[in-house]
Amino acid sequence: MRLTGLTVRALEELLDSRTRALAAAKWIYGPRAWSQELPTTVPGVAAAAWQTLRTRCTVTEVRIADQATASDGTIKFLIAVEGGAVESVMIPTARRSTICVSSQIGCTRSCVFCATATLGFGRNLRADEIVAQFLIARATAPAHSPAKNVVFMGMGEPMDNLDEVLTAVEILTQSPAPQLGQTQVTVSTSGVLPGMKRFLAEARCSLALSLNGSTDAQRLALMPQTKTWPIEALLGLLRDDRARHPNRVHFIEYVMFDGINDTDADAARVVELLRGVNARLNLIPHNAIAGSPLRASPRERIEGFHRVAAAGGLRTMIRWPRGQDIAAACGQLAQIRSGL
Numbered sequence: 199m200r201l202t203g204l205t206v207r208a209l210e211e212l213l214d215s216r217t218r219a220l221a222a223a224k225w226i227y228g229p230r231a232w233s234q235e236l237p238t239t240v241p242g243v244a245a246a247a248w249q250t251l252r253t254r255c256t257v258t259e260v261r262i263a264d265q266a267t268a269s270d271g272t273i274k275f276l277i278a279v280e281g282g283a284v285e286s287v288m289i290p291t292a293r294r295s296t297i298c299v300s301s302q303i304g305c306t307r308s309c310v311f312c313a314t315a316t317l318g319f320g321r322n323l324r325a326d327e328i329v330a331q332f333l334i335a336r337a338t339a340p341a342h343s344p345a346k347n348v349v350f351m352g353m354g355e356p357m358d359n360l361d362e363v364l365t366a367v368e369i370l371t372q373s374p375a376p377q378l379g380q381t382q383v384t385v386s387t388s389g390v391l392p393g394m395k396r397f398l399a400e401a402r403c404s405l406a407l408s409l410n411g412s413t414d415a416q417r418l419a420l421m422p423q424t425k426t427w428p429i430e431a432l433l434g435l436l437r438d439d440r441a442r443h444p445n446r447v448h449f450i451e452y453v454m455f456d457g458i459n460d461t462d463a464d465a466a467r468v469v470e471l472l473r474g475v476n477a478r479l480n481l482i483p484h485n486a487i488a489g490s491p492l493r494a495s496p497r498e499r500i501e502g503f504h505r506v507a508a509a510g511g512l513r514t515m516i517r518w519p520r521g522q523d524i525a526a527a528c529g530q531l532a533q534i535r536s537g538l
């Protein structure tokens with residue numbers, strides 16, 4: 199058992215008491231500096247019980263191998279884990295910071311526009327390693343902008359590591375700590391249908407689907423798995439979810455590629471596709487990756503697409519990139535190439 203992978207439920211079993219479990223969770227996940235030293239006593243937990251926990255649990259073998267700060271304050275971490283390294287990002291805004299975590303070393307999917315795909319697949323991360331990334335990055339958030347949001351948009355496909363991702367989500371959103379809001383945690387998927395079904399049934403947080411094309415042909419050229427799970431199957435699932443969870447919002451990510459998926463006709467098709475989905479559309483200019491001819495759509499085109507989508511009644515935001523000068527923006531998380 200690893201310390202940062204313990205839910206309050208698991209702690210309760212270990213410590214044989216709900217009160218002690220809550221006190222232990224408060225210490226493990228509370229806002230302290232990240233440290234792998236286990237103290238001999240913790241407030242509110244009987245010494246003997248804490249000792250049991252210390253002997254039964256090991257700390258997560260993670261450490262910051264390197265870090266870089268971008269001119270906009272975004273910090274990228276290279277986190278060494280057993281058997282490899284992953285990246286996490288702390289993205290500050292005026293009042294709150296967002297932490298972006300990885301769920302796998304490398305990735306199981308082969309999206310042609312993503313730098314992580316070029317690394318191949320290493321292994322799935324455990325829940326404790328995912329939560330540790332959050333704790334490490336949270337400790338660097340500016341005082342005026344505490345880390346309140348977590349997005350699973352780093353390396354990896356969360357639906358291909360769902361057990362661990364669901365445990366990590368349970369920990370992040372549990373009381374008394376870290377106590378993130380359920381709508382403040384978002385898991386992003388390239389569209390793995392069986393995983394999405396289970397996620398929608400079990401997860402208490404938000405889902406983001408990377409749509410990235412307005413037709414199957416377009417999407418297939420960018421995301422080969424479209425052959426197995428076409429757009430309509432993915433969106434059908436989100437439409438059905440509305441009956442069960444009328445208030446749950448689904449984020450739709452749409453990376454914009456120059457001359458590929460960025461016309462007004464594409465925008466109009468996306469509006470049609472998303473009818474009946476409780477959707478918020480996020481437009482993401484593509485971040486160029488080494489060796490790829492793909493380019494971002496020009497600013498005016500992204501704004502034009504935005505106008506058509508908004509006029510069609512879709513709630514749409516443009517996500518201008520953050521941390522670009524340190525290769526921390528979407529799709530650029532490939533530690534070997536980035537030269538951190």
Ligand code: SAH
Nearest residue numbers: 312351355386387388408451484485528529
């Ligand atoms: N595998 C998951 C999560 C990681 S990718 C997924 O696909 O959703 C997180 C987001 O970054 C996705 O929306 C993806 O489409 C986007 N992305 C990947 N590479 C990108 C790039 N080079 N430029 C801009 N966005 C990119």
